[in-house]
Amino acid sequence: MSGELATLLSGRYIEIKMLPLSFKEFLSAHPAGSSMGRLYQDYIHNSSFPYALELQSPKDIRQYLEGIYDSIVLKDIIARRRIHDLEMLKSVTRFLFDHIGNLCSTKKIADTMTSAGRKIAVHTVENYLDALTESFIFYRAGRYDIKGKQYLKTGDKYYAADIGLRYCVLGSKKADDGHILENVVYLELLRRGYEVYIGKIGTAEVDFIAIGEEGEEYYQVAYTVIDADGKTLERELAPLDAIKDHNPKYLLTMDYGPMVSHNGIRQLNVLDWLCK
Known part of the structure; x- marks a missing residue:
């Protein structure tokens, strides 16, 4: 667990944070000229863990991911945090x-569990969330009020270290393509050394504020903004348009086409951006 290192090695260690393979790294393990769209689907449905590239069949990949998941839940969390209710942790x-x-609060999670017939206290949910983030199975993104320039205490989002684990745990349950893409972009921003938050501007939401050495950048992520009446594009641009500073603003989508600027907001193909 990440917290144990700080306790055992206080003042005598350097923490180097690592993530599974980026899409660019995953792409480099395949022949040149391979379809990026097809490989993106492999990247999210199989796994971004390096060893998964050595496995040939979906069955072998699933067994490998199940082993990782069981090791994290049973050893890193259950044993070290002395959690007694394994089934509730899995829930x-x-x-x-x-x-x-999606925005998640500890109360919302506790209420959902309780309505399903498994009563759980809010502070217990907090302990579980701390354990899941300390074991690096999830990453917590807090919210930041752009206009008020302050961090918000409620409404965090959680992103998975590997989308393949999601499919392993939930099976073939349909996922929101936009949210999965959002997860991929969030992890990539972490890899590039940014502090990443969810942005609030009035009542609107900016998917990510990325804070780096050169300042802030704003990102909106959508699987596609192509529709008959242009309403989707308008909706995705609105939060970025509401920000009145001159920091870089980006709209990342899976749509192909030349780079477009909307009043200073750069619209980029997300797969090209991931490979930069």
């Missing part, structure tokens, strides 16, 4: 995998 884990990209 909370499934909830987070099923709500990637």
Whole structure:
């Protein structure tokens, strides 16, 4: 667990944070000229863990991911945190995998568990969430009020370290393509060294504020903004348009086409951006 290192090695260690393979790294393991769209689907449905590239069949990949999941839940969390209700922990884990990209509060999770017939206290949910993030199975993104320039205490989002784990745990349950893409972009921003938050501007939401050495950047992520009346594009641009500073603003989508600027907001193909 991440917290144990700080306790055991206080003042005598350097923490190097690592993530599974980026899409660019995953792409480099395949022949040049391979379809990026097809490989993106492999990337999210199989796994971004390096060893998964050595496995040939979906069955072998699933067994490998099940081993990782069981090791994290049973050894890193259950044993070290002395959690007694394994099934409740698994229920909370499934909830987070099923709500990637959605605002989650400990009360909402506790109420959902209780309504399903498994009563759980809010502070117990907090302990489970701390354990799941300390074991790096999930990452917590807090919210930031752009206009008020302050961090918000409620409404975090949780993103999975590997989308393949999500499919392993939830099976073939349909996922929101936009939220899965959001998860991929969030992890990539972490890889690039940014502090990443969910942005609030009035009543609107900006998917990500990325804070780096050169300042802030704003990102909106949508699987596609192509529709008959242009309403989707208008909706996705609105939160970025509401920000009045001059920091870089990006709209990332799976749509192909030349780079477009909307009043200073750069619209990019997300797969090209991931490969930069």
